[in-house]
Amino acid sequence: MNKLVPKSDDRMVPMSSTFCMNCVFAQYDDKKIQTGCQANRIEQFKNANIPVSEVTNDDTTSYIIEGKACVYYRNKTWALEYYKDIDKENLVSTIKQELKIPYHAIVFLRSHNTINELRERLSELHKQHIPPKLVTVVDCYTNSPIVKELKGARQVGKLIPNTEVATIITSQEIIECFKDYNFAQWRIQTIQQTDLLYTDIIDLIYDNTKKVQYLFYISFESSYPIPASFSQELHASLHDDMKAFIVLLANSQNVGGGALKVAHAKHAGNSFTIPLQDKIKHYDDAPHLIKKVEEICPSLQMS
Secondary structure (H helix, E strand, O other): OOOEEEOOOOOEEEOOOEEOOOEOOEEEOOOOEEEEEOOOHHHHHHHOOOOEEEEEEOOEEEEEEOOOOOOOOOEHHHHHHHOOOOOHHHHHHHHHHHOOOOEEEEEEEOOOOOHHHHHHHHHHHHOOOOOOOEEEEEEOOOOOHHHHHHHHHHHOOOOOOOOOOOOOOOHHHHHHOOOOOOOOEEEEEEOOOOOOOHHHHHHHHHHHHOOOOOOEEEEEEOOOOOOOOHHHHHHHHHHHOOOOOOEEEOOOOOOOOEEEHHHHHHOOOOHHHOOHHHHHHHOOOOHHHEEEHHHHOHHHOOO
């Protein structure tokens, strides 16, 4: 439970609240009563049913965003010095750029996929308004039974009819898929044990990337396009619509599953074959923040 702090009228508000009083974006009338927010956050908080109240300190009346940290808050004295080369009209857009959330995109390459499908998914990620900080391609292709069988058959000149694998993708081709894109970081995770569950693979990837600074991971399948609006929707949901999640449940195409990195660390992921969301429910650790990915990113809704 959030700790409480007193307001000037002796009522209590959560310590996680935001006091607008010294924010560079707080707007006041000539009577020193706050009338709004240059970043338009007050209306957004109200629209999200987050309590907004007033507090008077000395002769100034300001808003309090109760129980919610405003990511746009910037102390006025500090901001005017730190952003001294930016005029006030452009300050909101500057800070909005700073609020881009670093995320980890995981793309599965399976035995039925083609190299062109992988290229298309990487291109779609690269073109996102907010590209991922880290991209992992999960190579479930190379060691899959059908691909191994096909490789062995071709070595002895034998054809295997009715196979979905038309051409064999080499490891070098997978690496070369990245050459046209300037992702901040990228990697390939080749799966050796072909009977690993999806959740086991996610744990393996997390263990190999936990030192990288990102907020959450989200997974995609090479078979399905990544909507161009995906990253914008996600940021709008979190920053503007005040939505939140701990775990994202994938849609019917197994696209969009993910979790906050801190939640994965806290509960040891999917260890002991117990899915992360089940652990969160068991320990009553904010289970209401287990969301379907469509709630955060509507473009991932399947008809």
